Amino acid sequence: MKIAFQGVPGAYSELAARGLFGVRGKTVPCDAFEDVFNTVDKGRADRGVIPVENSLAGSIHQNYDLLEAHKLHIVGETFLRVEHALLASGSTRFEDIREVRSHPQALAQCSHFFAKNKRIKPVVWFDTAGAARSIAEEKPRGVAALASEYAGKLYGLKAVRTGVQNEKNNFTRFLAISRKPLSLASQKGTRKTSVVFGAQNVPGALARILGVFASRGIDLSKIESRPDPSTPFEYRFYLDFSGGTGDAKVKQALRDLHGLTKNFRVLGSYPAARLDFARSAKRH
Known part of the structure; x- marks a missing residue:
């Protein structure tokens, strides 16, 4: 079974896909949410997994609009606890960090961290795991990423800080979509x-x-x-x-x-x- 998700390997959406379908599913990365719908619509994947709401940041309106725009069917759901880690490369210390890359929602979910550490500038990136991958590839000095510890392990980064989100109980709800409804x-x-x-x-x-x-x-x-x-x-x-x-x-x-x-x-x-x-x- 092929499962489409938005982001790169290590994204929270991929973790949700693995939680829903286990190891039997082969994940298919997509650049944008609409690409997930199109990939399933055109038969290039059997299922898609999309986030629709976060317990702190609220609804992801684009995906509600896409649910109506496409004639796909919801066939499952899961909740994933989101725990953001500050990921850096090599010998980077917390004191060295001046910029942090991540998805806008992840940055918003860690607003207290940035308010407390005003020297650190939040930088918008297209995806949490994509931000982690960019740190691993570029190894920029004084720059870190906010993503899951799983993404850090995947890209060989170390967790300088863990659990930096505003609230411990930070959950995202994901839906599984398919061309056919459940019987x-x-x-x-x-x-x-x-x-x-x-x-x-x-x-x-x-x-x-x-x-x-x-x-x-x-x-x-x-x-x-x-x-x-x-x-x-x-x-x-x-x-x-x-x-x-x-x-x-x-x-x-x-x-x-x-x-x-x-x-x-x-x-x-x-x-x-x-x-x-x-x-x-x-x-x-």
């Missing part, structure tokens, strides 16, 4: 379903939509609004809720939603992941 027969265990739709522009429209879930005791785990590109200042809504499309009460809710929404679509029904506070990115 109803495979819907065993705890399930989650994701949908997207537009709401009618009338008073109480969203309240009636949410009431479909409340009246049946269906738990909503996320609601996200995004601008509708086809209609200025109107919005599309993404919902995640407990249960699979094979469940009787979910079937009833979906049937009612079709009459209350515009351009309704089920993005996927898949096994719900548990948030494991003991799991660490450094263990891979």
Whole structure:
């Protein structure tokens, strides 16, 4: 099985892919998130793994937009604890570091570190593991990278500092996408379903939509609004809720939603992941 992810080897997305599919999966690096979708869409990979939200930095809006733009299906999810390490080459000491390269989200997640160490300038890089690889290849003096300890080991860098993120409980949620949805027969265990739709522009429209879930005791785990590109200042809504499309009460809710929404679509029904506070990115 080939699994596409954004970044270079050692990226957190690759760690998430290995967590979802294990050693049987061959990972396929992609330059951008849209490339991940296109790679799966065109059959160059069987699955894609994309981050959609971080417990500190919030949602990754681009990937929500791409989920609707492409006719792919969500077939899995996982949560990965993100632990950033300060990685440097050779004999570089912490006192020598004047610049740190990393992805903008990683830099934002370590803002307290930069506020405390004002001599160190954060430098935006396209990817955490890409920043680590650049340090290994260039060996620049006084420059380090923020990435996982796994990326450091992969590129022969040493961890000058570990756990430099603002909060210990820093998790990113990743989704697995596929050209085909999971079959109803495979819907065993705890399930989650994701949908997207537009709401009618009338008073109480969203309240009636949410009431479909409340009246049946269906738990909503996320609601996200995004601008509708086809209609200025109107919005599309993404919902995640407990249960699979094979469940009787979910079937009833979906049937009612079709009459209350515009351009309704089920993005996927898949096994719900548990948030494991003991799991660490450094263990891979």
